[in-house]
Amino acid sequence: MTAPDAHDAAMGREHARTVRRVSELETLVQQLCADVHTIARRVGGAAEPEAKQVPGSWLLADDPVGAAAQLGELVEWLYRVYLRYQGTWLPTCWLWHADAVEELWWLRCAHADAYDPDRGSWQRAADWHDRQRPGVVRRLTKEIGSCELSLHLPGARRAVPPTPVPLAPAAAQIAASWIDSGRHAPAPVPTPDQLAAAERHDHDQYRSQR
Known part of the structure; x- marks a missing residue:
């Protein structure tokens, strides 16, 4: 084989490698485009489902x-x-x-x-x-x-307001005791007023469930 023939063969191999690389690059670009489209569809479409669902x-x-x-x-x-x-x-x-x-x-x-x-x-x-x-x-x-x-209907079994939160006014007292004690001390001793409120709540609940 003469020198020009060897040179032509080398150029042919280089051309084949270039073509192969370009083909691989096109495939990669197409895959990236598909991935970007999928991500955009999910992100862009998230607003509508969130508003509806x-x-x-x-x-x-x-x-x-x-x-x-x-x-x-x-x-x-x-x-x-x-x-x-x-x-x-x-x-x-x-x-x-x-x-x-x-x-x-x-x-x-x-x-x-x-x-x-x-x-x-x-x-x-x-x-x-x-x-x-x-x-x-x-x-x-x-x-x-x-x-x-x-x-x-008014006066019927189901015509009652939602159940009130029992002893809700005591929430601030319990929170202060919980934090001030470092979350280790027992809860405060119930006061007479709290015991009376608890009894009224239990009585009302019993009547509503009869």
């Missing part, structure tokens, strides 16, 4: 317009999903039970997360079917399964 506790709702929208979404989901399952039913007064609304709302949000295109998984879906949904059905059946709308 964040649990936003019903018990802490303070915006009438937002609360109405929240209940509207829940009613639609109950019809489309929850009530499709055997054994899932709701008494006519379910909206009058704030704890029931709270249970159903988080169950709806858990369902949305389980089937979310980006965050969802079959494991989450299985957990929703095997544990979360049956748990809510069981609790609602126990707590409001025997209730009806007429029981929420």
Whole structure:
């Protein structure tokens, strides 16, 4: 082989390596573009699901317009999903039970997360079917399964305000004692007024549950 032939062969090999490197680089760039697109879709799309699906506790709702929208979404989901399952039913007064609304709302949000295109998984879906949904059905059946709308009329068994927090005024005293003692001393001895308040609370609770 003459010198020019050797030179041409070397140039050919170098050209082949260059072509191969360019091809590999194009593949890498395409993969990076796909990864960036996926990340952008997840980050950019996070705002909308959060606005629609964040649990936003019903018990802490303070915006009438937002609360109405929240209940509207829940009613639609109950019809489309929850009530499709055997054994899932709701008494006519379910909206009058704030704890029931709270249970159903988080169950709806858990369902949305389980089937979310980006965050969802079959494991989450299985957990929703095997544990979360049956748990809510069981609790609602126990707590409001025997209730009806007429029981929420004035004077009826269910027409009672939320249970007050027992001895709430003592919170500051307990907090001061807890911190001042370095979290080691026993709690303060109950005062006569606190004992009387506790007795009234227990009596009222007993009457409301009869």
